[in-house]
Amino acid sequence: MASATHFPEVLKSDVLAKFGAEQFKFVTTPVGDNVIEAPKASTHALLQYLKEYAGFDFVMDVCGVDYPTRQKRFDVVYHLFNSKDFTRVRVKAQVADGESIPTATNIWKGADWFEREAYDMFGIVFDGHPNLRKILTHHQFEGHPLRKDYEADAQQHCDSVMPIHFNNTPDQRGDLLDNRFVPINIGPSHPAMHGTLRVMAELDGETIVRANCEIGFLHRCFEKMAETHPYNQVIPYTDRLNYCSAPMNNVGYCKTVERLLDVTIPPRAQAMRVVLCELSRVIDHIIAVGTGGVDLGALTAFFHLFTYREKVYSLFEKLCGARLTVSMTRVGGMAQNAPDGWFDDVLAFCDEMSDGVDEISKLMLDNKIFIKRTQGVCPISQQDAISWGYTGPLLRATGIAQDLRKSNPYYGYEQYNFSIPTGSNGDIYDRYCVRIEEMRQSISIIRQACKNMPGGDYTIRDKGIVLPEKKDVYGNIEGLMNHFMLVIKGLRPPVGEVYDATEAANGELGFYLVSDGSANPYRLKVRPPCFAIYQSFPEVVKGSMLADAIATVASMNVIAGELDR
């Protein structure tokens, strides 16, 4: 990524012309992130301006950061994205404990759950938020776990389940159940619902009058764990975010740390990461399409596709010994080189898989029942999709060809020949069409990458970042000392912060990393793509049939690991 050293002048002068006084601080971080530090009173007006006049139409993330020694201890951080010129800006405001900040939910609908999460994790109050209550921790949980004074392993037990509840928006009836309607609870662990998701609805016959989802049943404290582990030890935790495509999370995280360190990994490592990522995209879509079929009653596709997923597992196993959670990347490159002939195996798989994709396309997309169950069901408009913060296949299903691999290419994606499939209606059918076509494109990328695999090293050889090879550790004193120092002292990036995003299978996977110069991340915030998507669920399914709601959840491909973290 090109690292600009100055804040974009046009944006700066526009903002200054609009708001006058020197109340904002414009900063460009050493790695090129543009940051506006604003007083909390004018944050809302600034965000509104940035959205309406400066073209920052996406709010990618809202999060808190805790600095307990500071007078105003919290930072509230908004990550904005402009889908026209693909630039990003970060708005930061300081909030003291007990103070509040105006909500951004009336600017972007998608700020909803992110602000709830900041409230849950830090106790930051957002004024005017329609439904500011806990989201990830259980209802009996006291305190705010991501504050620095909360011990990472201080468990609090929960002994009951929340009754059916809905959002308390001002113009709604709140949690009072209407006796004309039938309340229904689906999940967690329900035949019709994926693993840990819980959906509650009020039904008028078969029609959903209102719905709500409760999440957090798999909240396993990724962000707190990241703060208590050294940089390279965080990698296995990232595997378990979106466990359907684990290598992509490794890559996203390592890329962020590398960007903060300002290092470029060697071409071979880049190409290997591309192959891993695209293989992961294929197997992630296999799960999405397969379980989507299962939820509609079609088991065949799932079993058939799983054969191909097994083949990728075998490839991963050959590469690194693990099947699902590979932890194959390290900060600075890959953990090891690929074994001889591995890329030929991958190419052979590509041939099998492209036949498989055609078969599955015929089996699902040309199937009359499948079409009737999905076409025109619970569509979402382009505007709404942007406002909710949709990214990935679901955004592209509405017809917006936004893909970070094209718009902000990394790892040489610009040299591969592939296209961005888009839909037109934003309905469930288009989502599966986009996914299946993306599998074809990914296979094409894998072929190109494997055929042109660059030689050279698979990792950088910076003594302060990468452990020496085992033969050096055991063979000479420099290697031993290097190994000892790096293990004892740890990998220490410079003080600073960075936001970096990659195009994961579900959409934009962002990592916001704050470093205080120590061996552990000071704060690591994940921007999970399905978190933004799933928050729109109650609105999307309102007025539709119950069975369509099940199909909608399946098409959103909500992965609890990254949803709840």
Add this chain to the structure above:
Amino acid sequence: MSDQKNLDDMSRSFALTTKLDAIVAWGQRNALWPLPYGTACCGIELMSVMGPKYDLARFGAEVVRFSPRQADLLLVAGTITEKMAPILVRIYEQMLEPKYVLSMGACASSGGFYRAYHVLQGCDKVIPVDVYVPGCPPTPEAVLDGVMTLQKMIKDRTPRPWKDNWKSPYTESNPNSELGQVR
């Protein structure tokens, strides 16, 4: 006398003699109906166990039931959080006897590497576990081995004091909880 001998010969051609316990155990262990309680990564690996390559059906356990009323083997596959624990107990209580629990993976068995504020440090804190399968996630072979271990336990009628002495952790601490009313 010769009639008796003929009867014995004849019965041997279509019947076998055994003990009632043994034949019941034979039936139980070869027709385990699992409830896949997949919450996380292990749930994905459990799909592999069910899938065409490893195929748990070979061990008589292919009838996956998502209703606890129809299942007798609870496969806890994935991290159980504090928020999830009461639901897991409710599912377990709803299962009919005889019932078994297989804890798949490090998280379900001990909390794994999530020594964290919202993660239950092993599902045996709330329900009785018969077989622990290590791994993060375990390979499908390991899960098959776990199921075979359980089958052996059923065959040998291994005493299960952890199960016999189990009481719901929620009934005493919270007598008004709806969990306590589950029969």
